[in-house]
Amino acid sequence: MVSAAFHTPGDATAPAAAATDADADADPVSRPAANEATMPIEAPRPAPARTPIDWRGIALKVLPPVISLGLLIGLWALATMKGGGSFPTPAATFDAAVQLFSDPFYRNGPNDQGIGWNILNSLGRVGMGFGLAALVGIPLGFAIGRFEFANRMVSPLIALLKPVSPLAWLPIGLLAFKSANPAAIWTIFICSIWPMVVNTAVGVQRVPQDYLNVARVLKLSEWKVITRILLPAVLPYVLTGVRLSVGTAWLVIVAAEMLTGGVGIGFWVWDEWNNLNVAHILIAIFVIGTVGLLLEWALISLAKHFTFEED
Amino acid sequence: MKPFIQVQDAEMVFTTRKGRFHALQHVNLDVQRGEFITLIGHSGCGKSTLLNLIAGLLTPTSGGLICDGREIAAPGPERAVVFQNHSLLPWLSCLDNVLLAVESVFGGKETPAQLKVRARAALELVGMSHALHKRPHEISGGMKQRVGIARALAMEPKVLLMDEPFGALDALTRAKLQDELLKIVARTRSTVIMVTHDVDEAVLLSDRIVMMTNGPAATIGEILDVGIPRPRVRVELAEDARYVAARKQVIDFLYTRHAHVEQAA
Numbered sequence: 001m002v003s004a005a006f007h008t009p010g011d012a013t014a015p016a017a018a019a020t021d022a023d024a025d026a027d028p029v030s031r032p033a034a035n036e037a038t039m040p041i042e043a044p045r046p047a048p049a050r051t052p053i054d055w056r057g058i059a060l061k062v063l064p065p066v067i068s069l070g071l072l073i074g075l076w077a078l079a080t081m082k083g084g085g086s087f088p089t090p091a092a093t094f095d096a097a098v099q100l101f102s103d104p105f106y107r108n109g110p111n112d113q114g115i116g117w118n119i120l121n122s123l124g125r126v127g128m129g130f131g132l133a134a135l136v137g138i139p140l141g142f143a144i145g146r147f148e149f150a151n152r153m154v155s156p157l158i159a160l161l162k163p164v165s166p167l168a169w170l171p172i173g174l175l176a177f178k179s180a181n182p183a184a185i186w187t188i189f190i191c192s193i194w195p196m197v198v199n200t201a202v203g204v205q206r207v208p209q210d211y212l213n214v215a216r217v218l219k220l221s222e223w224k225v226i227t228r229i230l231l232p233a234v235l236p237y238v239l240t241g242v243r244l245s246v247g248t249a250w251l252v253i254v255a256a257e258m259l260t261g262g263v264g265i266g267f268w269v270w271d272e273w274n275n276l277n278v279a280h281i282l283i284a285i286f287v288i289g290t291v292g293l294l295l296e297w298a299l300i301s302l303a304k305h306f307t308f309e310e311d
Numbered sequence: 312m313k314p315f316i317q318v319q320d321a322e323m324v325f326t327t328r329k330g331r332f333h334a335l336q337h338v339n340l341d342v343q344r345g346e347f348i349t350l351i352g353h354s355g356c357g358k359s360t361l362l363n364l365i366a367g368l369l370t371p372t373s374g375g376l377i378c379d380g381r382e383i384a385a386p387g388p389e390r391a392v393v394f395q396n397h398s399l400l401p402w403l404s405c406l407d408n409v410l411l412a413v414e415s416v417f418g419g420k421e422t423p424a425q426l427k428v429r430a431r432a433a434l435e436l437v438g439m440s441h442a443l444h445k446r447p448h449e450i451s452g453g454m455k456q457r458v459g460i461a462r463a464l465a466m467e468p469k470v471l472l473m474d475e476p477f478g479a480l481d482a483l484t485r486a487k488l489q490d491e492l493l494k495i496v497a498r499t500r501s502t503v504i505m506v507t508h509d510v511d512e513a514v515l516l517s518d519r520i521v522m523m524t525n526g527p528a529a530t531i532g533e534i535l536d537v538g539i540p541r542p543r544v545r546v547e548l549a550e551d552a553r554y555v556a557a558r559k560q561v562i563d564f565l566y567t568r569h570a571h572v573e574q575a576a
Contacts, residue, residue: 210398213368216386218415218466228411232402308402308446 088279096279097286111271113263115283119291122257122264125181126249129188133245137196138238142230144197145204158197166191166252170259180260187256188249195244203237204230232308239303246299250292265291313380314341315502316365316470321374323360333528334360338374340521340531342470347496347503349513351561352523353571358506359474361523365504366392366472379469388416391468395475397459399447405458406443409433409465416466433465434458436495453484460492464499471496473505477512489515490545497542510565514557515543522564525571532569535560 073090080089088096104116143150169190173183207230215225257266265288272280323335334357342348350358363369364376367386376383378390386392391412399408409430417426434440437457442450447458456476463471477485489512496503507513513520517537524532539553548554565571 208398210394210396211400213386213392213394214398214400216368217366217388217390217392218412219387220411220415224411224415228403229400232400308448 086276086278088282093279093282097283100280100283110263115265115268115287118263118265118268119287121262122253122266123291125184125257125264126188126246126253129185130192130246130249132185133189133193133249134196134242137193137241137245138200141197141200141238141241142204142234144201145234146230151201154197158194161190162194162198166248167255167259170256174260180262184253184256184260184262184264188252191252192245192249195248196238196241199237199241199244200234203234206237207233236303236307239299239306243296243299243303246295247292250288250295254288315344315346315379316340316342316504317375317377318361318365319375319377321361321364321371321376323357323364323369324372334526335364335371335530336528337530340534342502342504345500345502346519347505347517348519348521349505349507349517350521350523351507351510351513351565352529353525353565353569354508355526356523357526357529358523362392362472362474362504362506365470366390368392388412388466389469391463391466391471393456393459393463393471393473393476395478397447397452397455399455399458399462401447404444404446405434405439405450405461406430408447408458409462412462413465429465433461436464437461437491451484453480453488456480456488460495464495464501468501470502470504473503475506475508478508485509485512486545492516493541493543510558510561513561514539514554515545515548520557520561522561522569524569533564535564 077090080087100115104114106114107117140154144154145151166187170183170187173186174180177183177186211229211233212225215229220228253264254266254269257264258270261267265284269281269284272278272284318338318340321335321338323333325332325334338361340348340361350361352358360369364371365378365383367383367390370384383390399405400411403411406427410426413426413429413433417429421429431440431443434443437460439454439457439461442454442458447455450458456479460473460476463473477488480488493516495501503516505516514537520535520537521531522533522535523529535557537553537557539548539551539557
């Protein structure tokens with residue numbers, strides 16, 4: 001058996017929601033009764049013409065992140081107030097960022113390009129390695145989930161290879177491709193394939209037997225079973241795998257580029273370290289985080305579009 | 312008359328991780344065309360297993376099953392199943408759920424437009440025309456079960472197999488659907504085999520009630536001919552002597568002679 005890994009940011013709230021659902025199911029009588037009890041008290045009040053804006057709710061949502069961000073910058077400013085050290089102040093970093101982003105797409109030779117090019121190059125490698133991994137990993141996951149023999153064949157290999165640090169694969173890539181860029185793509189490929197294989201396989205194994213019984217009673221052709229039942233049922237699992245994969249790929253690309261060089265955000269960080277330009281490193285950290293967040297957000301909204309409600 | 316469905320000395324043994332489980336033995340049952348049969352018994356008596364054998368979802372360990380002169384070897388649309396938990400595909404609309412069934416039966420012979428007419432007609436029959444394009448999660452449990460019945464009826468099956476179709480519904484919705492099922496069956500003259508654990512449901516709907524003994528190794532204990540003429544009206548039946556007698560006989564079987572002893576798991 002393969003096991004799925006689900007790390008949804010929303011997961012923390014999900015069990016609580018499920019629990020309240022279960023409560024409602026378990027005791028359908030008590031709720032209406034409670035409502036009836038409170039109804040006569042609320043009834044005389046005139047209903048508001050339109051729902052008032054929930055300022056409190058908005059404040060509770062917006063304030064905490066603003067406070068935490070403010071605290072972080074405040075502490076940073078306090079720590080660097082004396083000046084003289086190599087660590088830049090928030091203001092200096094901001095100035096550097098403004099300067100950096102005012103011309104993101106310049107090219108002064110192969111090792112000095114704008115931050116825009118660096119980000120795009122990294123994203124290109126991630127897209128390439130991740131795309132290849134999806135092409136191989138999703139069908140492989142389907143096969144593992146559908147055929148017990150394939151599962152028993154591949155599962156031990158996955159168990160063995162999954163915990164290996166992606167960077168351990170880099171030398172193999174360099175050896176095989178004799179070039180830095182394909183080696184980086186290879187590393188992305190190998191580290192982002194596992195979540196997709198595992199989640200797809202689990203998704204296929206968890207397709208409810210009821211749906212497959214329906215398919216048997218209707219005598220659906222294998223093609224229709226795949227397109228009308230398996231694919232839609234497994235799609236949410238696949239998308240979870242894709243999301244985890246992209247996250248991992250974006251984590252790994254920085255490390256891989258530090259080692260392989262070339263144009264890319266990881267290499268840029270290393271280059272700025274050699275220049276002792278700490279402000280740029282801080283900006284890079286912020287940029288890497290933001291791009292990762294955007295990727296995650298884009299895939300979550302994609303997943304939301306394709307998930308269906310059970311019952 | 313030759314029976315439409317024949318179960319001949321069927322035996323079912325499941326091999327599970329905990330070992331072998333003897334579910335059914337020596338089950339013999341003949342069902343005539345157009346008959347409404349209910350299988351009743353305590354939970355775990357193998358009534359769903361028997362239904363799944365007739366559906367072809369399970370193959371008997373020994374013995375044989377015949378439907379309309381042919382051995383039952385696999386599931387097929389001529390023996391349509393209404394599942395207990397409706398089993399509608401959540402990513403398809405009600406119409407598409409029914410259409411999927413219609414396509415698999417009539418897809419080769421009819422145009423897409425004709426298929427759509429069939430699917431709509433089936434949904435109309437169960438009173439679900441207003442929710443053609445709704446997804447299953449947008450409609451109530453009773454409505455889902457209606458769509459499940461429409462899906463089965465749309466295939467124009469030789470026999471309708473229903474596995475506790477109203478078990479998950481509240482009493483009022485259940486009564487309403489039972490009444491409608493009576494009407495639909497009267498109109499379509501379907502052969503129906505239904506699993507239930509509800510004595511009133513069994514007496515109200517069936518021509519014959521098949522009462523099963525407790526498992527393991529359950530079998531048919533007794534078959535009761537209900538003999539109440541149709542059309543049956545729920546309200547009038549409540550005081551009907553034949554209804555009361557039939558009801559008493561089933562209750563007597565279930566609670567006196569074959570009282571269920573809850574086993575400590």
